[in-house]
Amino acid sequence: MSAEHHSATEIPARLRLVHEEIALAAESAGRKPDAVKLIAVSKTVPAAVIEEALEAGQRRFGENRVQEAHGKWPALKELHPDIELHLIGPLQSNKAKEAVALFDVIGTLDRPKLARALSEEMERQGKRPRLFVQVNTGEEPQKAGIAPDETEDFVALCRDTFDLSIDGLMCIPPFDEEPTMHFALLAKLARELGLDELSMGMSSDFAKAVACGATYVRVGTAIFGERSLLD
Ligand SMILES: *Cc1c(COP(=O)(O)O)cnc(C)c1O
Numbered sequence: 001m002s003a004e005h006h007s008a009t010e011i012p013a014r015l016r017l018v019h020e021e022i023a024l025a026a027e028s029a030g031r032k033p034d035a036v037k038l039i040a041v042s043k044t045v046p047a048a049v050i051e052e053a054l055e056a057g058q059r060r061f062g063e064n065r066v067q068e069a070h071g072k073w074p075a076l077k078e079l080h081p082d083i084e085l086h087l088i089g090p091l092q093s094n095k096a097k098e099a100v101a102l103f104d105v106i107g108t109l110d111r112p113k114l115a116r117a118l119s120e121e122m123e124r125q126g127k128r129p130r131l132f133v134q135v136n137t138g139e140e141p142q143k144a145g146i147a148p149d150e151t152e153d154f155v156a157l158c159r160d161t162f163d164l165s166i167d168g169l170m171c172i173p174p175f176d177e178e179p180t181m182h183f184a185l186l187a188k189l190a191r192e193l194g195l196d197e198l199s200m201g202m203s204s205d206f207a208k209a210v211a212c213g214a215t216y217v218r219v220g221t222a223i224f225g226e227r228s229l230l231d
Pocket residue numbers: 041043064088089172201202203204218219220221222
């Protein structure tokens with residue numbers, strides 16, 4: 001399989017296309033297009049290419065590794081203070097300090113130890129990134145996320161024990177399953193818990209996620225092109 005980023009000049013057009021598809025999916029679901037926010041997933045994408053997306057007006061980005069993000073984003077954030085950076089990959093507790101300092105949204109909170117670490121760091125740094133709880137909707141043993149039937153207790157623990165306010169839920173459906181049932185499950189959990197935000201949907205399925213109520217979609221390949229399989 002060829003694995004090349006789109007040439008930088010294609011990126012504004014790709015972004016427009018994704019925005020159009022989001023708007024279309026929202027309208028067909030009777031939702032307002034601006035109820036859905038696009039996170040441009042820039043993992044493995046070099047800063048020079050990210051610049052093209054910034055020039056096209058994109059300000060919300062997602063990275064899945066703290067280390068990689070640390071190498072690219074401080075300089076870009078200097079240039080564009082209105083960037084909103086989301087961590088969408090697994091977070092080790094020992095990287096909580098770096099994550100709180102760098103990210104505006106931490107989208108993968110999924111265990112008590114991490115909740116404690118984030119709580120302590122947020123207190124220490126006086127900075128409160130917004131938080132999403134990741135739910136393992138497919139209950140896959142190898143995948144991060146809290147089990148669906150433990151989500152209510154975990155959200156309560158975050159609030160009551162660690163003084164963390166949770167904005168919403170996030171999921172990554174199993175690779176080989178129809179995603180709609182997972183999006184619907186996440187939406188149902190959020191509704192039951194009174195949470196407003198839903199981060200779900202990637203390049204291959206964001207229209208379905210929007211139909212199920214996504215308020216954030218995380219799209220990489222459709223904007224920046226295929227990543228190398230080694231990434
Ligand atoms: C890489 C990634 C995405 C984007 O995936 P694409 O298929 O490239 O759109 C979304 N969410 C998470 C958690 C990811 O790691």
